[in-house]
Amino acid sequence: MAAKFELKPGAATREAFGKALMELGKKNPNVVALDADLSKSTMSAGFAKEFPDRFIECGIAEANMVAIGAGLASAGKIPFAASFSAFLLNKGFEQLRVTAAFPNVNLKVVGTHSGISIGEDGPSQMSVEDLSLACSLPGFTVLCPADEVSMMRLMHAAAEHVGPVFIRAGRAKVPVIYGSDQEFTIGKAVTLMNGADVTLIATGLLVAEAIRAAETLAAEGISARVLDFHTIKPLDRDAIAKAARETGAIVVAEEHLVDGGLGVRVAQVVAETSPVPMEFVGVQNTYAESATPEQLIDKYGLLARDVAAAARRVLKRKR
Amino acid sequence: MQKTSDPVALAAIAKRMRRTAMEMITAAKSGHPGGSLSIAEIVVTMYFDVLRHDPANPKWKDRDRFILSKGHCCPILYAVMAECGYCPKESLNTLRKLGSIYQGHPDVRFIPALEASTGSLGLGLSLGLGMALSAKLDKSPARTYVVLGDGEIQEGQIWEAAMFGSFHKVDNVLAIVDSNKIQLDGFVKDILDLEPLGDKWRSFGWHVIDVDGHDIPALQAAFAEAAATKGKPTCILANTIKGKGVSFMENNPKFHGAAPSADEFQKAMQELA
Ligand SMILES: Cc1ncc(C[n+]2csc(CCOP(=O)(O)OP(=O)(O)O)c2C)c(N)n1
Ligand SMILES: [Mg+2]
16 A cells, blocks of 8 residues: 555645746746736745845736746746736737747736636636636646645746746635655656555645545555646646556546546547546536635545545446 | 715714724734725715615616726725625624625625626726727616726726727716825835826826715716716726725735724724724
């Protein structure tokens, strides 16, 4: 059986984003940051204080911010443009498409307050379609780190990667999954637990839930493999094909609409390689509501309990 | 509900609504007090004097429409709508809680008497123009009122709407800018200055009225002037104080989006007594 995980309380991925942005600012004078009147919430405020000359406050004008960022990138800067994911992707989509994706410029966009775990502000501020939108942009790299360590590492990887990147961050504090020495490669899933009966593929907030689900399943005699898909695009096709072949059943879990999310992207690879039964844990064709983050992830079925239930369902269908 | 044009009566209602909004935000432990307090007189004068509406018949076809485009300031709108009888007063303090109709931002799925779901800034004026054009097509006397934040009008879509409104002579729409000089990260002048704001709206073809947004007779006069202005839309620039009525919230960016503590709440209620 896989090693027991100790999930200690950790920082929010937006806090790790803010920290990593400061490190990058120190390391590389070409790094600039943009925000749209949310720097205290996205956590780009630290960078703004430390490097006022390289911080560009755009006001409440996300579309303009994205295209300005693309212009900066076209001229050789490494811009990180941040806002709530909902506003960044929905207001800035045309700009992401035509000024960043088409010309393949080196723009990094960071969407914080993603998913439904922002809680009380409610659905107008929640982003449950950002992964789908970002993945629909050819040439974009799409990252969704699960904890502070992976966010820090992947921010550095994003800065080194040449090309447009979308990084998804959350508002809520999340457990620490990784030791500080863990390595991350864009496009390579991390195997958190080995298992033979079923694979739990998770991203972001759901990675910790998948680990907890695997521990529950282990107590029932079910051996679950847990993969952290911190990179949604490009997908780690090899890890998916291997999981399908070796475990014969897959559950995908994400804090995102099931429509257009990681799950359907994984399903495509499964269909192309080794078709096996799959189940999907995510937000089902609806907008959420105001409540505490804990109440929402319970009501909308994003807990370890839901991942474990999906695993039991998929095992019944396994041939 | 009892409508009134008496400024003293309206001011008394505004004070009560401020208290209710503070109670709601304190109970929720989150929300936006500053921008709720800055529009108390505007929303109260709208619902209790200016708007042609009927709480018993919220879907009346010829009603005037009110859109709170700066949706984060919904506590004051909920308080006023409940006072009018659109929704229950007893549950106002369930704001932002699981199962409450009083969502963190206006949501027509939960309160059908709301004219629009808002919360993503920049959309309300376009929506209002659509409603106003529909009234023109129907030869309806309905007017549409849209309250915008001053930070909000940094969104480019506001200026697309402004251009459209004057070109199409949508004189049955009224934009009210809550010019409280503060947005989320600080003062508007430091983030992305809007001045000269009146000149901007005028150059986009709008009739502009500058007014003290806490002066009820001045607001009433401005609303009447707007209704009498034909052939072009009107924009009221309401000069307000963010956090108005609670000394430590006034002009204090901290209270854009922070709920008062228990002590602060007590102090606020004393000041609003
Ligand atoms: C499109 C969009 N971008 C950002 C936000 C986050 N946000 C909420 S309130 C606010 C500041 C609004 O300032 P202002 O319009 O002046 O409102 P007020 O001062 O009346 O509270 C921001 C940036 C949002 N709700 N929508
Ligand atoms: Mg303001």
